[in-house]
Amino acid sequence: MEKRKEQATVMSQEMLADGIFSMWIRTDAAVTAKPGQFISMYTTDASKLLPRPISICEIDKEGGCLRVVYRVTGEHTGTEQFSKLKAGDQIPVVGPLGNGFPYEKAEGRKVFLMGGGIGVPPILELAKQLTCEKKQIVVGYRDQQTFLKDEFEKNGCLYISTEDGSVGTKGNVMDAIRENELDADLIYACGPTPMLRAIKDYAEKNNIECYISLEERMACGIGACLACVCKSKEKDAHSNVNNKRICKDGPVFLSTEVEL
Amino acid sequence: MDMRVNIAGVEWKNPVTVASGTFGSGAEYADFVDLNQLGAVTTKGVANVPWKGNSTPRVAEVYGGMMNAIGLQNPGIDLFCERDIPFLKQFDTKIIVNVCGHAPEEYLEVVERLADEPIDMMEINISCPNVNAGFLAFGQDAHHVEKLTGQIKKIAKQPIIMKLTPNVTDITEIAKAAEAGGADAVSLINTLTGMKIDVNRRTFAVANKTGGVSGPAVHPIAVRMVYQAAQAVQIPIIGMGGICTAEDALEFILAGASAVSVGTANFHNPRATLDVIEGIEAYMKKYGFESVKDMVGIVR
Numbered sequence A: 001m002e003k004r005k006e007q008a009t010v011m012s013q014e015m016l017a018d019g020i021f022s023m024w025i026r027t028d029a030a031v032t033a034k035p036g037q038f039i040s041m042y043t044t045d046a047s048k049l050l051p052r053p054i055s056i057c058e059i060d061k062e063g064g065c066l067r068v069v070y071r072v073t074g075e076h077t078g079t080e081q082f083s084k085l086k087a088g089d090q091i092p093v094v095g096p097l098g099n100g101f102p103y104e105k106a107e108g109r110k111v112f113l114m115g116g117g118i119g120v121p122p123i124l125e126l127a128k129q130l131t132c133e134k135k136q137i138v139v140g141y142r143d144q145q146t147f148l149k150d151e152f153e154k155n156g157c158l159y160i161s162t163e164d165g166s167v168g169t170k171g172n173v174m175d176a177i178r179e180n181e182l183d184a185d186l187i188y189a190c191g192p193t194p195m196l197r198a199i200k201d202y203a204e205k206n207n208i209e210c211y212i213s214l215e216e217r218m219a220c221g222i223g224a225c226l227a228c229v230c231k232s233k234e235k236d237a238h239s240n241v242n243n244k245r246i247c248k249d250g251p252v253f254l255s256t257e258v259e260l
Numbered sequence B: 001m002d003m004r005v006n007i008a009g010v011e012w013k014n015p016v017t018v019a020s021g022t023f024g025s026g027a028e029y030a031d032f033v034d035l036n037q038l039g040a041v042t043t044k045g046v047a048n049v050p051w052k053g054n055s056t057p058r059v060a061e062v063y064g065g066m067m068n069a070i071g072l073q074n075p076g077i078d079l080f081c082e083r084d085i086p087f088l089k090q091f092d093t094k095i096i097v098n099v100c101g102h103a104p105e106e107y108l109e110v111v112e113r114l115a116d117e118p119i120d121m122m123e124i125n126i127s128c129p130n131v132n133a134g135f136l137a138f139g140q141d142a143h144h145v146e147k148l149t150g151q152i153k154k155i156a157k158q159p160i161i162m163k164l165t166p167n168v169t170d171i172t173e174i175a176k177a178a179e180a181g182g183a184d185a186v187s188l189i190n191t192l193t194g195m196k197i198d199v200n201r202r203t204f205a206v207a208n209k210t211g212g213v214s215g216p217a218v219h220p221i222a223v224r225m226v227y228q229a230a231q232a233v234q235i236p237i238i239g240m241g242g243i244c245t246a247e248d249a250l251e252f253i254l255a256g257a258s259a260v261s262v263g264t265a266n267f268h269n270p271r272a273t274l275d276v277i278e279g280i281e282a283y284m285k286k287y288g289f290e291s292v293k294d295m296v297g298i299v300r
Helices: A078-083 A121-129 A149-153 A173-179 A193-205 B077-089 B104-114 B142-155 B171-180 B216-232 B246-255 B272-287
Strands: A006-017 A020-026 A038-041 A052-055 A058-060 A065-071 A090-097 A110-116 A134-141 A157-162 A186-190 A209-213 A229-232 A243-245 A252-254 B005-007 B010-012 B016-018 B040-042 B059-062 B065-068 B094-099 B121-125 B160-163 B185-188 B192-195 B210-214 B237-240 B259-262
Touching (some): A052 A078, A065 A078, A065 A121, A110 A121, A110 A173, A121 A134, A149 A157, A157 A173, B016 B272, B065 B216, B077 B094, B077 B104, B104 B142, B121 B142, B142 B160, B142 B171, B171 B216, B216 B246, B237 B246, B246 B259, B259 B272
Parallel strands (some): A110 A134, A110 A186, A186 A209, B016 B259, B040 B094, B094 B121, B121 B160, B160 B185
Antiparallel strands (some): A006 A020, A038 A090, A229 A243, B192 B210
16 A cells, blocks of 8 residues: 555646657655656546556656656647646656666666657666666657757767658668667667567567567556556466556566567 | 445445456555455456457547456456455455356356355456457346346355446346346446547547447446436445546435445546545535435435
């Protein structure tokens, strides 16, 4: 009985790019949060009951604050409501949830930290906390709106891809790896499923240990409702079928244990 | 003030349980809620063998609620008996195991397997709209409901609650069929079959195309059906459908339910069950009711 839904306080809110917002909130969740975990954020609109699972972008343990960078998915959506909150406003949250990235495995290794689209934000806290021999951050965007770029540059060697070629490599994160002739023996990645599928293939072909953070529609966010499952290679011990719960067993999985 | 209710000979410490499928077997919510406080825990449906459920996306949000098509993913009765029942036995609450199946033999196998387990009641899900067994859900045909209820009653050692679907023309016919088959109680409503289309992707919002709608949006429909069922049968009714607050729960009780289940609200407020229990107590104090059973069905 140690978890609860709490009222977090908005500390700041800013728009980073078209439809991409950054919000710092003061919350008890900051105390135990790890990179790659998420929080459930709730609207105060009674017609929108379900929590929005939002990845953690930065953790300020001392200050008791978390940063979330999220995309507004449309008009009249819950995320649009979040984007209108101002410093001092309250927002109900539950968290931290999920397992997070096993960042301790990076010690002494050559690492790719890969993010795409709205999967970019959780890579920032990972980059900040991870110590390794070679920290190569490879992030993909649609266009020149390369949000969080300056923060990434302070935390590793940054490679960018853009779909329209306006910044860095034209194409996706895999194109950026090829163009820059990069290699690694450990990968962490978060992004859209096609991107994760390509990274998983690459990792498995080259026998690289790879952790991917998955996304799916959720309801409870804590592992009870079985809405957000992914296919697992082996029979899962909890579900007793070839399904794992993204919210509880993930969102981060070893690439070889799941099928995309 | 007496919060206890007696459902088919089983005494619950208060009239509040959870709706099957919204609470797992309690383990995840035990981090948020002291399970000892609940009248009963109703588990997610369990079948004779593990079921992998439907493809994702399995859920979508709708105005004032949600739609789900999980497809009754469950670990199968063997692992359930080994893990979930012992977990729940640690708590001072009643255990209601929800049973699902594609065919009568599958239900009967689970009921038989549970006969000697330390559980208090069984709830038979004859109404899940998401499982394609090549025919209508059992719960949509009064004759099938009576027959299956009778078959289950022959082998069950615990009281049987038949869980009814609202996706029928006349709920009273189905409730009466369950009673005629020997059901000890009925619970209603299960989810209403719905459809949501994602206009941006131009596809169905859930992979199963249709899903079960739940949440406060369905509450008035559920209250109406519980009221109708209460006029038609003598056996106790467990009312559910969109309960978020004590007032929502009290509507069911006043309409004729002896107990209530909190479902979708758990996703919005993990301690919704406790808020409902506390709110019912406050209401009883305010209006001077000595016992929950004094409120059952008094609005006629």
